[in-house]
Amino acid sequence: MRDSAEHPVSELLTPEARTTLDGSGYGSWRRLATADAVSLAFGFPYPDSFRLDRLRESIETVLASEGRQALQYGGGEYADLLESAVRNRATARGIDPDETAVLLTNGATHAVDSVCRAFLEPGDVVAVERPTFMGSLTVFRNFGVEIEELPVDDAGLDVDALADRLHARRAAGDPIPKLLYTITDFQNPTGTTLSRKGRERLLALADEFDFAVVEDGAYTDLRYEGETVPPLAALDDAGRVIRVESFAKTIAPGVRLGWLVAAEPIRDAIDALAAGGANTFTRSVIGHYCDAGHLEASLPPLREAYAARRDRLLDALERHMPASATWTDPDGGFFVWVELDESVDTDDRLDDAIDAGVTYLPGSMFYADPDAGSNALRLSFSYADPDAFDDAIAALATVVD
Ligand SMILES: Cc1ncc(COP(=O)(O)O)c(C=O)c1O
Structure with a gap:
């Protein structure tokens, strides 16, 4: 498959489409989707939550x-x-x-x-x-x-x-x-x-x-x-x-x-x-x-399961993250936002994290300003097996320290 930038018809794409394809977020997204690592990147519900x-x-x-x-x-x-x-x-x-x-x-x-x-x-x-x-x-x-x-x-x-x-x-x-x-x-x-x-x-x-x-x-x-x-x-x-x-x-x-x-x-x-x-x-x-x-019947057990996942992720962060890191403690939803020392660039560290066995979304993806969020990252507790959280956060801590 030819790179979209080289394709003759890509000249006809809108400036907005080309900006999105050229952005670092798009490249990270593709790498994350295929990574062989504990996925704390995406806000996917865990598969057993689907009531087949x-x-x-x-x-x-x-x-x-x-x-x-x-x-x-x-x-x-x-x-x-x-x-x-x-x-x-x-x-x-x-x-x-x-x-x-x-x-x-x-x-x-x-x-x-x-x-x-x-x-x-x-x-x-x-x-x-x-x-x-x-x-x-x-x-x-x-x-x-x-x-x-x-x-x-x-x-x-x-x-x-x-x-x-x-x-x-x-x-x-x-x-x-x-x-x-x-x-x-x-x-x-x-x-x-x-x-x-x-x-x-x-x-x-x-x-x-x-x-x-x-x-x-x-x-x-x-x-x-x-x-x-x-x-x-x-x-x-x-x-x-x-x-x-x-x-x-x-x-x-x-x-x-x-x-x-x-x-x-x-x-x-x-x-x-x-x-x-x-x-x-x-x-x-x-x-x-x-x-x-x-x-209605599915909501109470769903809330219980996600609350337990959140708690396990927060425990793991407490146990492993460097002293300079801070993170949020949400009352609901799927995500914890982590801020790291100013010197840490979470876009640059993503490949190392994947190699170490964990994925996250770099903070820069959540800003319109291209220079913002580089020392932050988002973790999702919604999808991966919670038994894997502790090792995953231990691995993350070594990468962002
Ligand atoms: C705040 C917010 N809005 C919307 C969505 C997406 O919802 P939908 O899959 O229904 O488009 C998400 C999911 O990631 C979300 O976090």
């Missing part, structure tokens, strides 16, 4: 009761059940069902992409956390927007810094972000959660400066301790919040199902631009799965 028995039951029920209709464009009645299941989940989170509407998508990332399609033009500004989920950064980059990065502290997005930045932009006559993207619960990659007070202040700023908020709740169902904080979408009286969620972490990424909840005119605008059709068969299967109570 329940999924099989749902597939068989849908086929037995709807037959070929379930496989047609549009699907059958089970496909419609999913929307009510999602609506019920939103209502249970305190989101007003009379003020919002639901749009099913092929995952949370697809939902973010669909929002961008409706709102963004090249040159617009999108505000994000610094660091943030690299999948969403890629989506924003694809739209040719300016990315404004805002700091994250132990309590998630630093809302004071956001206020300062907005006031500075207004004073300088610079454009105000159209969208602010935030992962409010167990942020990827830092694991931090925005407080209720922070959420209320953020919504007041959205009103004052007139921007929309994309709230990514990919991990909201995976809280292992502490009090639930109401989502921005539940605190929002002005219809500024578009909340995206996914079944990727609670059922399986391969079902490619997520959704967004937004004020009805916003949902309609996003829906009007949607292309590609709906995966109605998968919707039917997951509609049955939710209606039969399988999702």
Whole structure:
């Protein structure tokens, strides 16, 4: 296979596509995917979390009761059940069902992409956390927007810094972000959660400066301790919040199902631009799965398993990491964010780590700023065998010391 940069047609690719292919993140990604090492790199659910028995039951029920209709464009009645299941989940989170509407998508990332399609033009500004989920950064980059990065502290997005930045932009006559993207619960990659007070202040700023908020709740169902904080979408009286969620972490990424909840005119605008059709068969299967109570029943054991994984990773870090290292202690989600001595470059050390038998994601992948995050890394406790964590972190410690 020829390198894409040498291929004659690659000249025709967009500047955004070429930038992504040339970036160091893309190369690291490919190396990591094939590495023979304990994988602490990716936020994959562990394979035994997939309820094959329940999924099989749902597939068989849908086929037995709807037959070929379930496989047609549009699907059958089970496909419609999913929307009510999602609506019920939103209502249970305190989101007003009379003020919002639901749009099913092929995952949370697809939902973010669909929002961008409706709102963004090249040159617009999108505000994000610094660091943030690299999948969403890629989506924003694809739209040719300016990315404004805002700091994250132990309590998630630093809302004071956001206020300062907005006031500075207004004073300088610079454009105000159209969208602010935030992962409010167990942020990827830092694991931090925005407080209720922070959420209320953020919504007041959205009103004052007139921007929309994309709230990514990919991990909201995976809280292992502490009090639930109401989502921005539940605190929002002005219809500024578009909340995206996914079944990727609670059922399986391969079902490619997520959704967004937004004020009805916003949902309609996003829906009007949607292309590609709906995966109605998968919707039917997951509609049955939710209606039969399988999702609700699976959540407590899932939380217990992930909490135990988190604790084992934190224990291993405590035991092995050098004194100069610090890391987060998340109440939920999949990730621990590790910061190392300034002199350590985690992009440079990745090959040594793979040779030593462990993988991680270098911190630089989570920033739009190409010079940021070089002394940080993200570890995921979601996928690898927890019995391997201790040796893996011992190996990591030798590489980053
Ligand atoms: C914050 C966040 N949003 C979205 C996703 C992806 O969700 P989906 O697989 O539904 O696109 C992830 C998964 O890694 C994530 O961490």
